[in-house]
Amino acid sequence: MAIEDDVLVIGGGLAGTTAALAAAASAKDARVRLVTYKQSTLRHASGLIDILGYAPGDDANAPLVDPFDALEDLPEGHPYERVGSQAVRDALAFFDDIAGDAYAGGHTDANALVPTHGGTVKPTARYPVSTAEGLASDPRETLLVGFETLPDFDAPLAASHLEAAGAPFEARGVTLSFPGIVRDDAKVTRYAHLLDHDETVSTGSGETGARTALVTAVESYLEDEPRVGFPAVLGDEHADEVRNVLSDELGVDVFEIPMGPPSLPGMRLEERLYDALEDAGVRVTSGVPVVEYETADGDDDRGWRIDHVVVDRHGAEIPHRGDQYVLATGGLVGKGIESDREQVSEPIFNCHVPHAEDRYDWFVDDAFGEQPFAAFGLVPDRELRPLDPNGEPEFENLRAAGSVLGGYDYAAEKSGAGVSLATGYVAGTRAGEEATR
Amino acid sequence: MADDTEVLVLGGGSTGCGIARDLAMRGLEVTLLERGTLTDGTTGRMHGLLHSGGRYAVSDQASATECIEENEILRDVASHCVEETSGLFVQRPEDPDEYFQEKLEGCRDCGIPARVLSGREAREVEPYLADDVSRAIEVPDGAVDPFRLCVANALDAQNHGARIETHAEVIDLLREGDDIYGVTVRHESGPGKRTHDTPGTTEEITAEYVVNATGAWAGQIGAMADLDVAVRPSKGVMTIMNVRQVDTVINRCRPKGDADIIVPHETTAILGTTDEEVSDPDDYPEEQWEVDQMIDTLSELVPILEEARTIRSFWGVRPLYEPPGTGTTDPTDITRDFFLLDHAERDGVSGMTSIVGGKFTTYRAMAEEISNHVCAKLGVSASCATAEEPLPGSENIEALEAGMDQFGLRSPVARRSTQRLGSRAQEVLETNEANPVICQCEGVTRAEVCDAIEQSGSDLNAVRIRTRASMGNCQGGFCCQNMANELHPTYDEATVRAALDELFQERWKGERHALWGEQLSQAMLNYALHATTMNRDQDPADASTGFDYARFDGGA
Numbered sequence: 001m002a003i004e005d006d007v008l009v010i011g012g013g014l015a016g017t018t019a020a021l022a023a024a025a026s027a028k029d030a031r032v033r034l035v036t037y038k039q040s041t042l043r044h045a046s047g048l049i050d051i052l053g054y055a056p057g058d059d060a061n062a063p064l065v066d067p068f069d070a071l072e073d074l075p076e077g078h079p080y081e082r083v084g085s086q087a088v089r090d091a092l093a094f095f096d097d098i099a100g101d102a103y104a105g106g107h108t109d110a111n112a113l114v115p116t117h118g119g120t121v122k123p124t125a126r127y128p129v130s131t132a133e134g135l136a137s138d139p140r141e142t143l144l145v146g147f148e149t150l151p152d153f154d155a156p157l158a159a160s161h162l163e164a165a166g167a168p169f170e171a172r173g174v175t176l177s178f179p180g181i182v183r184d185d186a187k188v189t190r191y192a193h194l195l196d197h198d199e200t201v202s203t204g205s206g207e208t209g210a211r212t213a214l215v216t217a218v219e220s221y222l223e224d225e226p227r228v229g230f231p232a233v234l235g236d237e238h239a240d241e242v243r244n245v246l247s248d249e250l251g252v253d254v255f256e257i258p259m260g261p262p263s264l265p266g267m268r269l270e271e272r273l274y275d276a277l278e279d280a281g282v283r284v285t286s287g288v289p290v291v292e293y294e295t296a297d298g299d300d301d302r303g304w305r306i307d308h309v310v311v312d313r314h315g316a317e318i319p320h321r322g323d324q325y326v327l328a329t330g331g332l333v334g335k336g337i338e339s340d341r342e343q344v345s346e347p348i349f350n351c352h353v354p355h356a357e358d359r360y361d362w363f364v365d366d367a368f369g370e371q372p373f374a375a376f377g378l379v380p381d382r383e384l385r386p387l388d389p390n391g392e393p394e395f396e397n398l399r400a401a402g403s404v405l406g407g408y409d410y411a412a413e414k415s416g417a418g419v420s421l422a423t424g425y426v427a428g429t430r431a432g433e434e435a436t437r
Numbered sequence: 438m439a440d441d442t443e444v445l446v447l448g449g450g451s452t453g454c455g456i457a458r459d460l461a462m463r464g465l466e467v468t469l470l471e472r473g474t475l476t477d478g479t480t481g482r483m484h485g486l487l488h489s490g491g492r493y494a495v496s497d498q499a500s501a502t503e504c505i506e507e508n509e510i511l512r513d514v515a516s517h518c519v520e521e522t523s524g525l526f527v528q529r530p531e532d533p534d535e536y537f538q539e540k541l542e543g544c545r546d547c548g549i550p551a552r553v554l555s556g557r558e559a560r561e562v563e564p565y566l567a568d569d570v571s572r573a574i575e576v577p578d579g580a581v582d583p584f585r586l587c588v589a590n591a592l593d594a595q596n597h598g599a600r601i602e603t604h605a606e607v608i609d610l611l612r613e614g615d616d617i618y619g620v621t622v623r624h625e626s627g628p629g630k631r632t633h634d635t636p637g638t639t640e641e642i643t644a645e646y647v648v649n650a651t652g653a654w655a656g657q658i659g660a661m662a663d664l665d666v667a668v669r670p671s672k673g674v675m676t677i678m679n680v681r682q683v684d685t686v687i688n689r690c691r692p693k694g695d696a697d698i699i700v701p702h703e704t705t706a707i708l709g710t711t712d713e714e715v716s717d718p719d720d721y722p723e724e725q726w727e728v729d730q731m732i733d734t735l736s737e738l739v740p741i742l743e744e745a746r747t748i749r750s751f752w753g754v755r756p757l758y759e760p761p762g763t764g765t766t767d768p769t770d771i772t773r774d775f776f777l778l779d780h781a782e783r784d785g786v787s788g789m790t791s792i793v794g795g796k797f798t799t800y801r802a803m804a805e806e807i808s809n810h811v812c813a814k815l816g817v818s819a820s821c822a823t824a825e826e827p828l829p830g831s832e833n834i835e836a837l838e839a840g841m842d843q844f845g846l847r848s849p850v851a852r853r854s855t856q857r858l859g860s861r862a863q864e865v866l867e868t869n870e871a872n873p874v875i876c877q878c879e880g881v882t883r884a885e886v887c888d889a890i891e892q893s894g895s896d897l898n899a900v901r902i903r904t905r906a907s908m909g910n911c912q913g914g915f916c917c918q919n920m921a922n923e924l925h926p927t928y929d930e931a932t933v934r935a936a937l938d939e940l941f942q943e944r945w946k947g948e949r950h951a952l953w954g955e956q957l958s959q960a961m962l963n964y965a966l967h968a969t970t971m972n973r974d975q976d977p978a979d980a981s982t983g984f985d986y987a988r989f990d991g992g993a
Binding site: 338 | 966984986991
């Protein structure tokens with residue numbers, strides 16, 4: 001006997017969790033389940049919520065001030081064009097509700113420019129509060145602090161890079177040793193843990209808590225800068241508290257620079273989303289792959305329906321049946337889209353993925369050129385149902401969301417989180433409505 | 438007027454660096470010029486096989502004999518560059534028995550230790566060999582790091598007073614009447630170590646004697662003095678796997694054919710190769726079918742290759758040469774022997790000898806012979822010591838292995854670092870500074886990266902070949918940035934940015950030929966990290982015009 005739900009969401013990243021939350025919100029008594037396999041790619045992500053930083057095809061190198069201005073002009077088939085700009089706004093409002101006071105940026109339609117760990121700046125629509133004091137359009141002088149055991153972020157270099165990028169403030173960088181880090185290759189979670197729990201550490205002047213030790217280390221380098229930026233290792237579970245303590249004791253505003261994987265801001269966002277799923281009564285089954293599906297003849301002429309999928313739980317094959325399905329398994333990185341030497345495919349439902357026959361047409365020679373592979377993914381209709389090569393829905397009760405969708409290059413546009421939110425929101429809402437109709 | 442140098446060696450591959458070291462050790466004043474990074478041409482584009490000679494034991498026994506002699510010498514003087522993997526010539530049912538027998542006898546004729554293994558015994562050595570491999574001949578093939586070996590030669594030449602100039606392109610030969618007396622060189626960023634974004638200069642360097650060791654490019658150098666050096670560049674593809682499916686070198690035991698060798702190399706295995714004549718060593722097609730052929734054909738020997746992850750492919754050009762009039766049509770039939778073209782004897786133009794043909798395993802012997810020739814020309818009587826004197830890094834490996842844990846590194850990292858550095862490990866790794874891992878895939882620490890930067894300036898590809906940083910699974914996606922960070926503050930921000938961009942694009946170049954499956958997923962992740970998380974594709978610092986920060990969200 002199958003496990004029965006109204007809406008079954010496959011995939012536990014930003015798109016999947018948003019879809020599950022939207023389904024639960026749109027149909028109050030619907031049973032919603034989310035199944036995930038591997039760790040979500042949120043831990044690879046900066047934790048910033050980009051909507052659109054650059055208009056596709058625009059080589060002017062100028063970031064968009066207002067992403068909503070550009071939404072109307074996107075090419076047909078772009079996921080934003082599919083759902084419409086109002087849905088993008090609705091999805092963002094939905095996210096703002098979930099994120100609560102953990103994210104900022106909702107006071108304006110304008111993009112923010114957030115310094116990156118490479119020292120450049122990046123346009124984004126919403127940012128974790130931990131990065132809020134560091135915005136590059138804020139003209140206050142800045143001290144950047146790096147740590148000699150964290151080679152990903154070189155603070156003096158990042159400060160010079162910001163200057164080269166024309167940021168409207170003086171930035172200075174220093175490199176310190178992080179109190180309490182004894183191994184040169186400690187993981188970033190170790191840094192966060194030291195601060196979260198204010199562990200006792202040895203310093204030149206005796207034993208003290210890690211937070212105070214860090215304050216002492218930074219203090220002597222601080223000149224008149226009213227704000228200090230650190231790589232994003234300032235706590236995990238108690239990040240706000242850590243930041244506030246550092247801020248109070250240093251007497252300046254403290255912010256974080258988002259980092260590459262594993263990214264604490266990404267993991268904190270993931271935590272928040274899973275808390276929201278629990279609050280919304282969504283059932284979550286994690287660590288299990290969906291390995292196959294069964295169809296049933298449709299009860300009308302709208303095509304095939306998925307009857308149930310089969311989930312592999314430690315070798316046992318367990319059928320899960322939903323009325324409606326949302327596929328949010330990610331793109332090439334998340335393995336929602338796969339490839340071999342001959343072709344590109346979607347592994348669970350074998351939905352149509354347009355791609356050139358010759359794999360040498362999947363890429364261009366400039367690493368940052370317009371890469372065709374970056375846009376690999378499913379082609380959806382306006383309901384976000386994946387379409388087959390003839391433009392017909394693959395299944396009547398399957399929708400897709402996030403980077404499993406194709407037709408856009410989130411890396412170039414800086415639109416990854418926004419597309420996940422907007423399509424997750426629309427797919428989840430429609431699925432909830434259909435399931436309880 | 439005195440010459441700037443006694444001998445000018447053109448070409449910073451294994452041959453050129455070997456000659457420079459040999460001559461410098463004999464007390465000559467040497468200047469070496471290389472157009473790109475050391476190993477940039479053919480040397481850095483080989484499969485890393487240290488021949489036992491088995492490969493030539495039927496077709497070319499003189500080469501085979503030379504290979505086994507040099508193989509034994511290099512194990513000794515370059516031990517930190519060599520992994521003694523041993524090798525197998527494996528026979529499939531369709532491969533001729535007669536050839537197998539000829540191969541075995543040929544090895545024995547040439548003094549190459551060889552023994553026959555049954556199919557089952559061969560699979561005990563290499564469990565992934567195909568079930569239908571019927572038998573194999575075991576020979577002392579090895580794996581060699583051509584980068585490390587070449588750099589060690591250059592370093593030692595430098596230790597003996599040589600001047601080594603990389604990113605220095607010869608743009609003209611200086612010739613007066615029938616005498617070549619030097620070159621005009623264009624330094625990409627001024628003489629000395631390379632620094633990105635520094636304007637170049639040109640320089641005339643005069644020498645008593647010039648050695649043209651530019652391999653596949655020897656014809657182009659010759660043409661600068663109207664000399665005809667008819668090298669026949671032949672391209673070959675190599676495909677790198679992300680793990681070592683085999684720990685010994687696997688050769689196919691048949692007369693000849695493309696895609697017949699797998700060489701385990703550090704953390705990877707390298708599949709090779711093809712052999713196809715090209716007209717221009719700098720511009721030839723790199724084709725998909727060549728990569729597919731490697732995988733499809735070698736899967737007949739090691740079936741799991743069919744499903745395995747490749748991380749990149751690259752092509753190299755052999756500097757094949759045969760004396761005029763031989764008229765061989767198939768490049769696979771052209772001898773791998775080397776030729777010393779004394780242009781005084783051959784063309785009546787004095788002052789220069791070109792060296793063409795040859796192969797990596799015998800680079801030292803070639804260097805010795807050319808150095809003898811040059812010494813004879815200059816009336817120098819010093820003798821060659823390169824067969825006895827260990828290269829820097831290989832002086833005292835045993836003592837080092839005993840003390841491997843002393844550098845405060847996790848042991849796998851320490852093991853990798855000390856293997857790469859050999860006896861230089863202590864000098865490089867003993868530091869009071871924090872020494873985090875910069876490249877996770879290859880276990881390369883900051884101390885090693887900084888040591889390489891000291892040797893090579895802001896050229897991150899030169900750092901790469903010295904350390905292997907950015908050569909693992911992620912192909913630099915995670916570590917390019919960290920490598921570049923280490924250039925600062927010695928180099929300024931703009932220099933660091935240019936160096937990073939160059940390395941990132943170079944890593945992408947080879948990865949393009951591996952874009953399916955896991956590696957396509959990795960490529961998308963790398964792209965996303967650099968473009969999304971760091972916004973490096975739209976870096977405002979690279980923009981021609983600034984933008985108005987004040988129009989963006991400045992906070993609530």
